[in-house]
Amino acid sequence: MSEHIVKSFDQELLLLDKKxxxxxxxxxxxxxxxxxxxxxxxxxLGESVVASDRxxxxxxxxxxxxxxxxxxRRQPVANDLRHIMTVLKIAGDLERTGDLAKNxxxxxxxxxxxxxxxxxxxxxxxxxxxxxxxxxDVLDAYAERDADKALxxxxxxxxxxxxxxxxFRELLTYMMxxxxxxxxxxxxxxxxxxxxxxxxxxxxxxxNVYYLVHGTxxxxxxxxxxxxxxxxxxxx
Amino acid sequence: xxxxxxxxxxxxVTEAAAAKAVKIAARDVxxxxxxxxxxxxVTVDVPDKGVMAFIGPSGCGKSTFLRCINRMNxxxxxxxxxxxxxxxxxxxxxxSLDAVQLRAxxxxxxxxxxxxxxxxxxxxxxxxxxHGLANSKAELEQVVVTSLRRAGLFEEVKDRLxxxxxxxxxxxxxxxxxxxxxxxDPEVILMDEPCSALDPIATAKIEELMSxxxxxYTIVIVTHSMQQAARVSQRTAFFHxxxxxxxxxxxxxxxxxxxxxxxxxxxxRFG
Numbered sequence: 001m002s003e004h005i006v007k008s009f010d011q012e013l014l015l016l017d018k019k020x021x022x023x024x025x026x027x028x029x030x031x032x033x034x035x036x037x038x039x040x041x042x043x044x045l046g047e048s049v050v051a052s053d054r055x056x057x058x059x060x061x062x063x064x065x066x067x068x069x070x071x072x073r074r075q076p077v078a079n080d081l082r083h084i085m086t087v088l089k090i091a092g093d094l095e096r097t098g099d100l101a102k103n104x105x106x107x108x109x110x111x112x113x114x115x116x117x118x119x120x121x122x123x124x125x126x127x128x129x130x131x132x133x134x135x136x137d138v139l140d141a142y143a144e145r146d147a148d149k150a151l152x153x154x155x156x157x158x159x160x161x162x163x164x165x166x167x168f169r170e171l172l173t174y175m176m177x178x179x180x181x182x183x184x185x186x187x188x189x190x191x192x193x194x195x196x197x198x199x200x201x202x203x204x205x206x207x208n209v210y211y212l213v214h215g216t217x218x219x220x221x222x223x224x225x226x227x228x229x230x231x232x233x234x235x236x
Numbered sequence: 237x238x239x240x241x242x243x244x245x246x247x248x249v250t251e252a253a254a255a256k257a258v259k260i261a262a263r264d265v266x267x268x269x270x271x272x273x274x275x276x277x278v279t280v281d282v283p284d285k286g287v288m289a290f291i292g293p294s295g296c297g298k299s300t301f302l303r304c305i306n307r308m309n310x311x312x313x314x315x316x317x318x319x320x321x322x323x324x325x326x327x328x329x330x331x332s333l334d335a336v337q338l339r340a341x342x343x344x345x346x347x348x349x350x351x352x353x354x355x356x357x358x359x360x361x362x363x364x365x366x367h368g369l370a371n372s373k374a375e376l377e378q379v380v381v382t383s384l385r386r387a388g389l390f391e392e393v394k395d396r397l398x399x400x401x402x403x404x405x406x407x408x409x410x411x412x413x414x415x416x417x418x419x420x421d422p423e424v425i426l427m428d429e430p431c432s433a434l435d436p437i438a439t440a441k442i443e444e445l446m447s448x449x450x451x452x453y454t455i456v457i458v459t460h461s462m463q464q465a466a467r468v469s470q471r472t473a474f475f476h477x478x479x480x481x482x483x484x485x486x487x488x489x490x491x492x493x494x495x496x497x498x499x500x501x502x503x504x505r506f507g
Binding site: 002003004005006009075076077078079081082214215216 | 462463466490491492493499500502503504505506
C-alpha cells in the first residue's frame with residue numbers, strides 16, 4: 001500500500017495497529033495467566049490478572065478516542081475507513097476478551113480452598129490452549145491482512161464449541177457423582193463458558209479482518225455447535 | 237464446508253441503478269484540443285433523474301466531458317469531439333440539431349456564480365424570454381417565481397427582485413444561477429464544481445437543493461470534494477489522465493472500489 005500524501009495520517013494508522021498489537025498481546029497473556037491461576041489455585045496470580053485487565057480497558061478507551069478523532073479529522077473512505085472501523089471493533093472484542101479472562105481469574109479466589117483432582121482441569125486446559133492459539137492466529141491475520149488465515153480461525157471455532165459441549169457433560173457428570181464437586185465444577189463450568197465466549201469474540205475479529213481485506217462481509221451462518229443450552233443429563 | 241458470502245448492500249444498489257432508465261449515453265467519446273488527447277474513449281451511461289458525480293484530479297478530463305454533454309466545447313477553437321453522445325437516444329452531435337436549443341435542454345451551472353449584471357428578476361426571466369416560453373407578463377412572472385422557489389431562493393429575495401443579482405451573497409448568487417438554469421425547464425443540469433467558491437452553509441443549501449431537484453431533473457456534477465460526491469450522488473465516475481477509470485454506484489466507489497487508482501485517489505494516496 002502506497003503512502004498517503006498527508007504523512008501524519010499514515011503515522012496515526014500505524015499507531016492504531018501498534019495499540020491493537022499491544023492489546024492483543026495483553027489479552028493473550030491475561031487468558032493464559034487466568035487459567036494458570038485457576039489451575040494452581042493461586043489467588044495472587046488471579047489478582048494480578050484483575051489488575052492488568054485495566055491496561056486493556058485503558059487501551060480500548062484510547063483507541064476509541066483516536067478513531068473518533070481520525071474520522072472527524074480525515075473523513076476516511078474505502079480501505080482507510082474500513083481500517084479505522086475494524087480497529088474500533090477489534091478493540092471492543094479484545095476488551096471483552098480481557099473481561100472474560102478476568103472473570104476466570106476471579107474464580108481462582110473462589111476455588112482456592114477447594115480440593116480438586118487434576119483430571120478435572122484437563123478439559124479446561126485444552127480449551128484454553130485452543131482459544132489461545134485461535135487468538136494468536138487471528139491477531140497475526142490482522143497484522144498480515146491475511147483474509148484466508150482469518151477464515152481458518154473462523155472455521156476452527158467449531159472445535160472450541162465441541163470441546164465446550166463435552167466438558168459441559170463431563171462436569172455435570174462429576175457433579176452428579178459427588179455433590180461435593182458441585183462448587184468447584186460450577187466455577188469450572190463458568191470458566192469454560194467464558195472461554196467459549198472468548199472464542200466467539202475471536203471469530204468476530206476474524207470476520208472483521210475478512211471485511212477489512214475484501215470489503216465484503218462474511219455471512220452470519222458460521223458453523224456453530226454449542227448445544228449446551230438444550231443439554232440435560234438425567235440420572236439413570 | 238460451504239462458505240456463503242453475504243449479498244452486500246452495495247449489490248442491491250447496483251441492481252437498483254441498473255433498473256433506472258438511461259438519460260445520457262456516451263459511447264467512445266474522444267476529445268482533442270489541437271494535438272492534446274484530453275479525453276480517451278469514454279463510454280458511460282448517466283441514469284435518469286438522479287445525481288451522477290465525476291471526480292478526479294485536475295486535468296483528468298472530467299470537466300471536458302461535462303462540457304461535451306451540452307456541446308460547450310463547440311465554442312473552443314481547435315477542439316474536436318468524436319464518438320457518440322445521446323440524450324434520450326437522440327444524438328446531440330447531429331448536425332441538424334441546434335446547439336442553442338440543446339443548451340436549453342441541458343442547463344449548466346459554473347464554479348463561480350456568474351449572474352448577469354441585471355436585476356434578480358431579469359436574471360431568471362432572460363432564458364424563458366429569449367426561448368419564447370412565456371406568452372404574457374403574468375406568465376413570465378409565474379415562471380420566475382416558480383424557478384426561484386425551486387432553487388430555494390424565493391423567500392430570501394422576494395423583496396429584492398428588482399435589485400441587481402450581483403448584490404446577493406455568493407451562495408445566493410449560485411442559487412440564482414440554478415434558478416436561471418431551471419427557468420427554461422431543462423431535462424439535464426450540468427454543474428461544474430458549483431460549491432467550490434461557497435462556504436459550508438451555502439454548500440449545504442445547494443446540496444439540499446440538488447436532492448430536491450432530482451425529482452424533475454438529471455444532474456451531473458463535477459466536484460473536487462470527495463465528501464460532496466459521496467453525499468449527493470447515486471453514481472460516481474472516476475477520471476484520470478483522460479480515461480474513465482471506474483464508474484459505479486457511489487457506495488461501491490467510496491467503500492470498495494475495484495481499481496487501485498480509484499482507491500489511491502479517494503484515500504489521498506495519489507502521486
